[in-house]
Amino acid sequence: MTTEKRRAPAGAAVLRDEITTAIRRALMQELAAVGYGRLSIEAVARRAGVSKTAIYRRWSSKLDLVLEIVAAAAHGKLPALDTGTLRGDLALLFQAVAHALRHPLASQIIPDLLAEAARNPSIDATLRQVLHARQQEIGGRLVTRAVQRGELPADTELDAAVDLIVGPLYWRLAIARLPLTDGYLDNLVESVAAGLGADSVLPRPRAAPISG
Amino acid sequence: MTTEKRRAPAGAAVLRDEITTAIRRALMQELAAVGYGRLSIEAVARRAGVSKTAIYRRWSSKLDLVLEIVAAAAHGKLPALDTGTLRGDLALLFQAVAHALRHPLASQIIPDLLAEAARNPSIDATLRQVLHARQQEIGGRLVTRAVQRGELPADTELDAAVDLIVGPLYWRLAIARLPLTDGYLDNLVESVAAGLGADSVLPRPRAAPISG
DNA sequence: CAACGACGGTACGGTTGCGTCCCGACGTGT
DNA sequence: ACACGTCGGGACGCAACCGTACCGTCGTTG
Structure with a gap:
């Protein structure tokens, strides 16, 4: 000994x-x-x-x-997301994502590591745990509840739904790096909800042309 | 001399x-x-x-x-995109994007350079010329024609439309790197068309704005 | 209060890449 | 046939970084 x-x-x-x-x-x-x-x-x-x-x-x-x-930094911070409506949940989620990607550090680090993940299995595994898995979880809850409420068709595919939910905002903020104009997120909520196949019976407030 | x-x-x-x-x-x-x-x-x-x-x-x-x-490699290869319907144009565009991102080289190089663009002004400028500008052009033509046909509302914002069109597929192929399942692109066409505000049957008369 | 033991810092050899210079080789035009 | 002038290749000095070994320092614990 x-x-x-x-x-x-x-x-x-x-x-x-x-x-x-x-x-x-x-x-x-x-x-x-x-x-x-x-x-x-x-x-x-x-x-x-x-x-x-x-x-x-x-x-x-x-x-x-x-x-x-990175794994530590990505922990915590998952919004409750239980507003009772698909659109409410989407709005909350988008605000959280937009807020997170506003941090200059995050908006530079995340795309960089995601690109690196394509050639580094360890990074890939870690990111899938802390990012993708969490997205699947959040997206899963969001979609499941919406289906239960009858807001979305029952055969909604989770994978495709997540792509549709996360893709546009990530593209704009992290890739194209364009600013969020007034009402952008609200429009996005409507677009994504419609894209997911949300019941169009519900009122669809379209962005009114700003009249001064 | x-x-x-x-x-x-x-x-x-x-x-x-x-x-x-x-x-x-x-x-x-x-x-x-x-x-x-x-x-x-x-x-x-x-x-x-x-x-x-x-x-x-x-x-x-x-x-x-x-x-x-990179600039040279990104030249050429812009699809005609004039099928006569929004959905047809989208389907063609998605197939072109999916085909391009299937190349292992492209799917690794593009995210990498896009991340690098966040910190390198020269790369940023070049990519905006060869990628973003082209997307705006293609997206612009696609949306404009759809609006003229009455398939999309006249107040469609080009920026947001491009995000919605490009974001999901790019996310899936270049970021999440998930495979394209059967029918994925077809579903995506429907989702994006719906998200853009296309009516499933007839051109939708513009909805009355609901203040909120 | 003195011994303990990991602390943070410096110095080191080895490796890699940059950008340049010099060299013989080579194919065209006079 | 010869002169031309750039070609591709190897070698060089310089700089940055890696990972480690060694050093004196310091606060706690017996």
Whole structure:
């Protein structure tokens, strides 16, 4: 038995949270600034004002670092989404997505990592857990409830529905990077609801031409 | 006048097209394999089986190389899109997009460059010219004709329409990277048509705006 | 209060890529 | 046939980064 009982690390010999936090923040900024491809540990350390060793003590590799931090950052923050109507749920979801993608860091990091996922299985797996799975879950609940209420046809395919719900807004905010004009989200709610096959008996408020 | 009349380069002293082509192909493959961030001229040269000098003689920098080649690759190939109905145009467009994004190279390069565009103004400008502008043009024609036929409301906003048309399919193929199941594109045509406000049978008279 | 033990920082060799320079090879035009 | 002039290739100096080893420092615990 080489490992006798040892004193637990204490005092100066314990990881300082402030350093860990600084590394996390620096990583996000570097990731946004240069992307995963060009990301270097040295640059993260420089930006965080710490040494490389401080990073290597906490994470074994660049991939490890990114995976852990990204997964942590993507946790929490799932809206309740139970407004009682399909359109209400969509509106809430779109606002949450729009709010999240407004953060410059998020809007640069997410597309970058999604592109990287196409060639890095670890990143792909992590993103599928924290992003796609969550979308499927949220979208699933949203669609299921709408079906139960009779707002959507019973044979709605979840996959296709998620594409229709997430695609347009993601495209606009993260890819095309165009601004959200007034009423855009409201129109989108209507368009997506109609696209999903929502009952057109319900009133469809169309964006009225702004008359001053 | 230092530049007197000189013999034009001839014989061995002229750029060989085969080399240029090999570089182009190697660039695409490298771009797909490692992304723009990690792209190195050396790797391109290695893969193409040429020397670095061969590349530097043709392009002044890595950015130059990527911009020129990507712009060239994105030219051509715009479908006629004049089937006479909104749904027909959509179906044709979707098939073209799906076909293009099926190429493994394209489906890796395009998201990568789009992410890179968020931090590189030159790439951003180029992509806007060759991708977004073209989408606006195609989408514009498609929507305009549908409006003229009475299939879409006259106040359709082009921007939002393009998001709705391009977003879902791009999301599925390039981001989520899920397969196209049987009938997916057909369903998508219906969904998008409905989302744009197309009536299922007859051109819809404009709904009265409901204040809200 | 003194020993402990991981802390953060610096220094190091190795690797990779950049951009340039020089070289012999080569095909055309005079 | 020869001169021309760029070709492709290899080598070079320079810079950045990786991952590790070693160093003195520091707060807690017995």
